[in-house]
Amino acid sequence: MPSVPLKLTREASQPELVAALAAIRAELELPSGFPAEVSAEAGRAVDAYEPPDLDLTDLPFVTIDPAGATDLDQALAIEPDGAGWRVFYAIADLPGFVAPGGAIDDEARERGQTLYAADGRIPLHPVTISEGAASLLPDVERGAFVWELQLDASGRQTSARVRRARVRSRRQWSYEDAQAAVAGDPMLGMLRDVGEARIAQESERGGASLSTPEILVVREGREYRLERRVVLPVATWNAQISLLTGMAAARMMLDAGVGILRTMPPAEPEAIERFRRRTIALGTPWAEAERYGDYLRRLDNDEPRQIAIRHAAASLFRGAAYAPFDGAPPSESVQAAIGAPYAHVTAPLRRLVDRFGLEVCLAVSGGTDVPAWVREALPLLPAAMGRSTNTAGRLGRRMLDTVEAAVLAPHVGEVFDALAITDATVQLVEPAVEAACDGSPEPGSHVRVRLVEADIATGTVRFRVS
Structure with a gap:
């Protein structure tokens, strides 16, 4: 097998790859920018933004995201609280920049979510907001929806509330840097303790997390490479804070009789x-x-x-779905993989539904009426999210297939070491590629496979047991 990771350079198949990626965008009818009225409204919204009165900038918030991320939805701070903990989870104040029924709102309802392509992302909102004025970047004051979640010594939630407030992130951690610093950083140490306690809670309620290593396309300038990324423990602990918040939001919604849940049978x-x-x-x-x-x-x-x-x-x-309700709760209210009712409220910069969920919870927590425009939108959100989720899935698969084919195209006829995932699918040891394979390999076995096809235009890669 090749002795070093393979990557696509400016030579070889670069022009063909660029054309193939552009063709995928055209086929899926993806937007290439924002209409002028949306961009203009975004500029006005940034200029007119009024930060919340409540000042929580003394809390030592930090963010933990992939290296280089700029659309930062969440920041966390944790402090001891008796035998347990108090978790503060700040969520970007996107609603403060989006006028209901305005141009940004209309465009976001069409897009549904940020889409991630090999040759660049297609953002849900103008980047002046999502990567600028609303993003929880370090060392700048930002507005946020701040969740305050009290946990006992076992990690069980005992209280929850959400308020709009001003916050200031102290540091932007990458997953890799945060993992390396856990032993020496008090905040990250508490994140580890809370994360492990919440994993134990997940076990008790019968929930499950599927952390299969991902195959990602990494772009560096004009070069592309494939990378197999295993979920680090710190990412798992961080995800538990998001799950905790989503479960608290779902409980608020169910108690109030209005909201939108993320369900799975x-x-x-x-x-x-x-x-x-x-x-x-x-x-x-x-x-x-x-x-x-x-x-x-x-x-x-x-x-x-x-x-x-x-x-x-x-x-x-x-079978994951969105279940809006205004009155009686939905017949199916549990997200089975989590083992509890759950709602999306932690990624408003990148996902449409979260903005509405945040508004519901803010009203419920503050004892005020849920805004009429939010109630009117709830029944429309499942269709919008369904369309965008379908597009995101097709885009991700097509882009990955195409880059895999481009990386492998110069190596047709060569033999690689691989793991048989099924009797018709293998995952190469290097580069990080999963593809069809003829020859009925035994699932779970190590095999040697020969590359027999790598077509960039169609994204087709095929191996045969050697």
């Missing part, structure tokens, strides 16, 4: 049985008495057959 018994048989075949049986989430948490990301099990587990995480 339990896996069908037949799907569970198929997965259980797969775990037996792959050598790490899932026992009847073991909770699903506990089983996934003990799998090893470095053990080939257990990686294959993680891929197979994705079949049980299906």
Whole structure:
């Protein structure tokens, strides 16, 4: 196999790749910018923005995101509270920049969410807002929806409220830098403790987290490379704070009788049985008495057959939907993978529905009426989010397939080491590519495969067991 990671340079297939990526954008009818009226309104909104009166800039907020991120939705601060903790979670005050029924609002409802393409992202909101005036960047004062969540010594939430306030992030951590600093940084140490306590709570309620290593396209100038990224513990702990907030938001909504939940039905018994048989075949049986989430948490990301099990587990995480309600709660209110009711409220810069969820919770927490424009929008949000989620999925898969084909195109005929994910799919050891494979390899086995096709225009990559 090649001895170094492969990447696409300016030579080789660069012009063909650029054309293929542009063709995908055209096929999916993705916007290339913002209409003039949206950009103009964004400029006026930034100039007219009035920060909240409440001053919480003394709290030592930090952000933890991928390196280089500029659209920073969340910042956290944690302090001891008796035997437990008090968690402050600041969420970007996007609603302060978006007038209901205005040009930005209308455009966001069309887009649904920020889309991530190999050749650049397509933002949900103008970057003057999402990467500038609303982003929780370090060392600048920003408005935010600040959640205050009290936890006991076991990590169980005992109270929650949300207020608009001014905040100031002290530092922008990357996941890698934060992980390296956990032992020496008091705030990150508390994040670890809270995160582990919340994981234990997740286990008790039967929730599960699927942290399969991702294959990402990394662009550096005009060069592209493929990178296999394993979820670091600090990212898992950070995600638990977001889940905690989403569950608190869902409970507020259900108690008030108005809101929009993110739901997922339990896996069908037949799907569970198929997965259980797969775990037996792959050598790490899932026992009847073991909770699903506990089983996934003990799998090893470095053990080939257990990686294959993680891929197979994705079949049980299906059917997610949005359920708006105004009066009676929805018939299905639980997000089965989380094991509790849950709502999206922590990423308003990048996801449409969160802005409305935040407004609901702010009103409920403050004892005021939910604005009429929010109530009117709730039934429309599932369709908008469904369209954008479908587009995001198609875009991500097509872009990844195309870059994989471009990286591999000069190497047709060469042999690679791989792991068989299924009897028709392999994941190369290097570069980080998952693709179709002829020859019926045994799932979970190490195999040698020959590259027989890498077509950039169609994004087709195919191997054969060598």
